Amino acid sequence: MSDKEVYKIIADELKTKNIDTALWIQAKETAGGDPDKTEAAYIRLRFLELIKSSIQPPQPLVPTGSAGIGVVMKSKDDGLWRIRSELSKKLLNQGKHSLYSTLKLQPDASDAVIATAIGDLESTNLAGTGISPAEFKYAKDTLSNPSLREQYDRKLLDSISNSSKPHQSYAAEEIYSGYSWWESSKMSVIIGVLSLVLVGYLGLNYLKERNGNGLQKEALHTISDVTQMKTQADIDFRAEQLRLAAERQNQDMEFRARTNDQNLEQQRLMQESRMQADEQRQKAQQDQAENLRIMKEKQYWSCMNQQMSQRDGNSYNAGVKCAMYR
Numbered sequence: 001m002s003d004k005e006v007y008k009i010i011a012d013e014l015k016t017k018n019i020d021t022a023l024w025i026q027a028k029e030t031a032g033g034d035p036d037k038t039e040a041a042y043i044r045l046r047f048l049e050l051i052k053s054s055i056q057p058p059q060p061l062v063p064t065g066s067a068g069i070g071v072v073m074k075s076k077d078d079g080l081w082r083i084r085s086e087l088s089k090k091l092l093n094q095g096k097h098s099l100y101s102t103l104k105l106q107p108d109a110s111d112a113v114i115a116t117a118i119g120d121l122e123s124t125n126l127a128g129t130g131i132s133p134a135e136f137k138y139a140k141d142t143l144s145n146p147s148l149r150e151q152y153d154r155k156l157l158d159s160i161s162n163s164s165k166p167h168q169s170y171a172a173e174e175i176y177s178g179y180s181w182w183e184s185s186k187m188s189v190i191i192g193v194l195s196l197v198l199v200g201y202l203g204l205n206y207l208k209e210r211n212g213n214g215l216q217k218e219a220l221h222t223i224s225d226v227t228q229m230k231t232q233a234d235i236d237f238r239a240e241q242l243r244l245a246a247e248r249q250n251q252d253m254e255f256r257a258r259t260n261d262q263n264l265e266q267q268r269l270m271q272e273s274r275m276q277a278d279e280q281r282q283k284a285q286q287d288q289a290e291n292l293r294i295m296k297e298k299q300y301w302s303c304m305n306q307q308m309s310q311r312d313g314n315s316y317n318a319g320v321k322c323a324m325y326r
Contacts, residue, residue: 134272300325
């Protein structure tokens with residue numbers, strides 16, 4: 001069904017007052033009770049509803065198991081709903097800007113809500129909303145097209161998901177490598193401590209024979225101090241490794257976030273550049289048409305003057321002969 005046929009159906013419904021009451025109430029609430037805005041909002045909502053109903057969704061596959069029980073596969077709409085629901089949570093948690101932010105909406109908004117928001121912004125002055133015309137047009141062209149919106153949602157979700165996963169694994173790898181190195185070093189420390197204890201133990205017998213219990217207590221105190229120093233060094237080293245890994249993780253997250261923002265800004269600038277090129281091309285066509293009209297007008301009046309200046313010239317004959325320039 002073409003757009004023209006859909007609009008004709010809506011026009012007939014409005015003419016015969018055969019309207020969808022639920023959609024009319026929704027449109028009236030959106031328009032704040034204004035009659036003209038209510039009718040415009042209703043046309044948008046009804047158009048989306050008729051277009052959606054005219055598209056036949058693919059039949060879900062129903063494979064049958066050995067017991068004869070069919071398993072219904074989930075439809076594409078369910079998958080898109082899950083993607084947009086997850087996207088809404090991630091954007092809310094990370095505070096990322098998107099085309100949905102431009103329209104003051106969330107990714108899980110329905111097509112009807114998006115159409116209403118676009119219509120409301122089109123009927124207002126964008127300068128007062130802080131939204132640039134190029135940014136609004138980019139959001140409108142992308143989110144009002146179901147196919148482009150799906151591609152944008154999937155790409156945005158992948159970008160946000162990939163920006164968090166790699167640096168987490170990298171941080172874990174940093175900690176693991178630090179621990180692996182420390183475990184090998186720890187074994188050397190343990191062997192050294194045991195050797196020190198053994199030497200101290202052997203030395204105690206010698207000290208006991210020479211200096212008695214006083215020197216023995218001093219040696220034990222020295223061994224205890226060395227053990228405490230080794231334990232504190234182990235704790236400090238682990239804390240430093242965790243701090244370095246967390247710092248590297250934060251740096252990686254900031255770098256990926258800046259890269260994503262730069263990509264979105266580049267896309268916006270490219271769209272704005274295309275719009276300016278289109279406007280210049282349209283203006284050039286208009287100027288060319290106007291110049292052609294002026295040239296024909298000059299040729300017509302020049303022909304008329306020439307014909308009227310002849311002896312048998314009259315306005316009728318002159319008009320017939322010069323009609324080709326009109």
